[in-house]
Amino acid sequence: MINFHKIFHPEKFNLLLYYTITSFVAIAGMSLVVGWIFPRMESKELVNRSEKYAHQFISHLNYEIYKDFLLPTLQSxxxxxxxNNKNQLKKLDRIVRENLYGLRIKKLYLYDFEGHIIYSTIPEHIGFTLDRGINKNLDSAIRGKPASVLRLAGTIDSKGMDVVETLLESYYPFYDMEMEGRKKKQIGVLEIYQDMSDLKRQITKVREKAIIMTGSAMGILFFALFLIVFKAARIINMKTLQLIDSRNSLEQKVEERTFEIREAYKELQLTQRKLIQNEKLASIGTLTAGLAHEINNPLASIASCAEGLIERLKITPGYTERKNPAEKAALEVFPEYLKIICDETYRCKTIISNLLNFSRHSAPAFERIDVNQVVHDTLSVGQYQKRDHKIQLHLSPEACEVIGDPQQLKQVFLNLLINSLHATEESGGGILISTIKKPTVMQVVFQDAGVGIKREHLDKIFDPFFTTKATGKGTGLGLAICYGIIDVHNGRIEAFSEGPGTGATFTITLPLSIGEG
Known part of the structure; x- marks a missing residue:
């Protein structure tokens, strides 16, 4: 495996060591490759020579058998x-053994076209039959094409016999020789086993010679190049020492510059988030704050006057008495009108308060908190909102600790809870609140079976002043405030719905505090 650390830190790179190791590996590899190739070539050459010898011997033996056995026997x-004729068998055996004497032929077989052994130097094998299609070399010779196979010591030959020493098993066509103008005709197959016990010894010698010669040549080359590399290494070491000081000072400067860039990048990210938020609020920020303060005072006066008139009507009984019917009917609607004035005035004040909260930037008080506990606290605060709604809790059995502002997160959870309650007012569906702990983050999921959200509204749901509620039921600021709070907590809030009537799911994802997960 390449060590890139040493390559890029040249003072730790030992050229002589790497050259020596690489050279020895190359010498060993080359010697093994040559020691493997040359013996195979030599083995192939020895087998080819043995096959040629077998061809010459069988041609000679074929002629001798025909001349001294087949022709005289057929005549007599x-x-x-x-x-069935033992004399014929003995005569053939004598002729064969006379021609085998002094040669390295271990066994000889004579087959007919059916694969029957009609003669063998091993008498007990006579009569044995080799099935056609199993011994491909015999089939090849029956078709007139010689074939050979090398049987290594420790294997089994075509007769099922254990091979004690390496043998070359050769099959050749056996012919009725040409006589008096007749062309020779194949009448069987001759098989011989040549002793190849010297093959392994010769291959070993060739391998040793190849390895010695290759190793010697590579060794001489190694020492010649070693002198050159040694001199080059001294020059490189000298230049390396000169570069170390420059590199060290450069690395220090790079680290300092990198740190400055990281800090600047963090500031840039923070500024970018602020710019995005400011861009959202640019059209309403200053105007909202000014108008809110200007409108709040008249609204307070109107509410105060309306409440005062209501109280006076309560302590002035019979104020409609002694009036004609028309005046009496006109005076009876005063309490109802005054109550409407009070209710609508306070609703305006609530809207203005939301506008102020949206445009006001308050620094969150971060601390380590358990989100499960914040959910419980939120439900206790919003208990009065439950009414007949069925709220189910599936909280993680493990503590889900994050770094955040519990009050701001309660505001987010309460807002989502109230939205779910409003969405399920008509359908009476249930609400499921669950927390899920993952390796690095945790999720709070608000899922309801309410009216749902149109798909085209999902991308706008967190925009300021966008609302899917009926006119007079929402300002469109709640989810925008939730989005801003979760963003400050380095999290994200997502909405999902398959469409109207399918309910909605809001998922809040927050990073776990250090040490969690």
Whole structure:
């Protein structure tokens, strides 16, 4: 494996060491490759020579058998019957063994076209039959094409016999030789086993020679190059020492500059978030704050006057008496009108308060909190909102600790809870609040079976002043405030709905505090 650390830190790179190791590995690898190739070439050459020898020997033996056995026997006995005529078998055996004497032929077989062994130097094998299609070399010779196979010591030959020493098993066509103008005709197959016990010894010698010669040549080359590399290494070391001081000072400067860039990037990210928020509020910020203060005072006066008139009507009984019917009917609607004035005035004050909260930037008080506990606290605060709604809790059995402002998170959870309650007022569906702890983050999921959200509204749901509620039921600021709070907590809030009537799911994702997960 390449060590890039040493490559990029040249003072730790030992050229002589790496050259020596690489050279020895190359010498060993080259020697092994040559020691593997040359013996295979030599083995192939020895087998080829043995096959040529087998061809010459079988051609000679074929001629001798024909001349000294087949021709005289046919003239005297008219037919060849080795199975029943012992004299013929002995005569053939004598001729074969005379030609085998002094040669390295271990066994000889004579087959007919059916694969029957009609003669063998091993008498007990006579009569044995090799099935056609199993011994491909025999089939090839029956078709007139010689074939050979090398049987290594420890294997089994075509007769199922254990091979004690390495043998070359060769199959050649056996012919009725050409006589008096007749062309030779194949009448069987001759098989011989040549002793190849010297093959392994010769291959070993060739391998040793190849390895010695290759290793010697590579060794001489290694020492010649070693002198050159040694001199180059001294020059490189000298130049490396000169570069170390420059590199060290450069690395220090780079680290300092990198730190400055990181800090500047953090500031840039913070500024970017502020700019995005400011851009959202640019059209309403200053105007909202000014108008809110200007409108709040008249609204307070109107509410105060309306409440005062209501109280006076309560302590002035019979104020409609002694009036004609028309005046009496006109005076009876005063309490109802005054109550409407009070209710609508306070609703305006609530809207203005939301506007102020939206445009006001308050620094959150971060601390380590358990989100499960914040959910419980939120439900206790919003208990009065439950009414007949069925709220289910599936909280994580593990503590889900985050760094955040509990009051701001309660505001987010309460807002989502109230939205779910409003969404399920008509359908009477249930609300499921669950917390899920993951390796690095935790999630709070508000899922309801209410009226749902149109798909085209999902991208706008967190925009200021966008609301899906009926006119007079929402200002469109609640989810925008939730989005801003979760963003300050380095989290995200997402909305999902399959469409109207399918309910909605709001998922809040917050990073776990250090040490959690």
């Amino acid at each position: 006995d008219k037919r060849i019957d080795l199975e």
